[in-house]
Amino acid sequence: MPLLVTAILLGIVEGLTEFLPVSSTGHLILAAKLFGYDDAQWSVFNIVIQLGAILAVVVLYWRTFWAVGLGLIRGEKTAIQFVINLLVAFIPAVVLGLIFKKKIDILLESPLVVAWALVVGGVAIIAIERFAKGGDYVGIGQLPVSKCFGVGLMQCLAMVPGVSRSGATIMGALCMGINRSTAAEFSFFLAIPTMLGATVLQLASHRHELAAGTSAVGFTEIAVGFGVSFVVALAVIKGFVTYISRRGFTPFAIYRIIAGAVAIYALGHVG
Template sequence: MSLLLTAGLLGIVEGLTEFLPVSSTGHLILAAKFFGYDDSQWAVFDIVIQLGAILAVVVHYWRTFWAVLQGLIRREPLAIRFLVNLLVAFIPAVVLGLIFKKKIDVLLESPMVVAWALLVGGVAILAIERVVKPGEYEGLGQLSTKKALGVGFMQCLAMIPGVSRSGATIMGALCMGINRATAAEFSFFLAIPTMLGATVLQLASHRHELMSGSSAVGVNEIAVGFVVSFVVALAVIKGFVAYVGRHGFTPFAIYRILAGAAAIYALSHMA
């Protein structure tokens, strides 16, 4: 498989899975294992294409961010609460991510951890869907700081590859009585500081590789992956909130269970 084709396929995987509750990191880890490419050579690529997904959120919700910026200038309470809630939810990932970075890096090397996390996470989503009653719609600026912090701690579960950042935040929000649409939007907004922070940290750890240009994956592959990730993620964001509002998260749970079970079987039979 050519490098450009691999870049395009990985861009599709990132764009499709980053904001769905199925784990983009987990899918990229499994892709490296099953398709046999050297994921260490694609480390910088995987980092940069996440920025494409982040850009998709900014583009889709630009009116919201513009309104918040104007509200902050005018010191409007809803705009201030929006920013405060976003920062409060972001803090747990920063603190715990720095504390457990080495252990997280070890987990990222285990496809079997991803497979089991997919399966168990799917079962958890099914259980939450059956037990939890959806709450009323609230904007991020209307949520209490306590709920925002709770969602932030739930996001930390995604440090285990395969758990899914969006899945952990959305399901955690539902358990706290937050409406499905609000939970999904909160997850999208929270992705921006979280993914930017993770990207900066990873770029810093790969700075020598970037400066030397030693990676086999070049600018062309990164550009293809970035653009594809952005376009696919933008399409996913546009349709996801409307879809879960009508159908819930059960289809994603079933997919996780099937994908996790298949991966466990395949990995256990690989030499």
């Protein structure tokens, strides 16, 4: 398959799944197996194109970021707390990500881990949907720091590919009494420093291959995947918030279980 076609397909997968509780990384790993390409060569691509989806958050919520920026200049308490809460939630991923980076890289090479994580995560979402209905905490700037740290710890579960960063953070937030829409938006905003940090780390560790052009997947493919994931994510984000406010997360859980079960079966029959 031509590199640009693969880049477009992976950009679509990333844009569709980054903010849904189905694991974008897991889908990219399974796509590597399905499309038959060398996922090691596309590892940098898979991380960097996530920034395209993250940019969609910035564009769609620019008024929020603008208000927070003005609030910081004016010294408004809510704006300051908004930034503090995001930083507190971001810290666990930084610390644990650096400590367990080598083990995480090993897990990223296992499609079977992804498949099982999809199934287990789907079951967990159904359980949380039944017993944890969210609560009265509305607005990121109004959340207690302790709950933000808790959401940050939940995000670290997504270091296991297939768990889903958005799924872990949103479900964790619901368990802590945060209402659905705030939980989803918190997950979106928290993705910005988290994925930016992961991208910088990947680019730094592979800078020589990219600069020399020795990598099979170069800047052209990365740019195409970035653009496609951005456009697709723009269409997904707003619709997702509206959907979960009305229908919840159970349909995504069912999809995870089915997709994971099919992947386990398929992987077991790959020679």
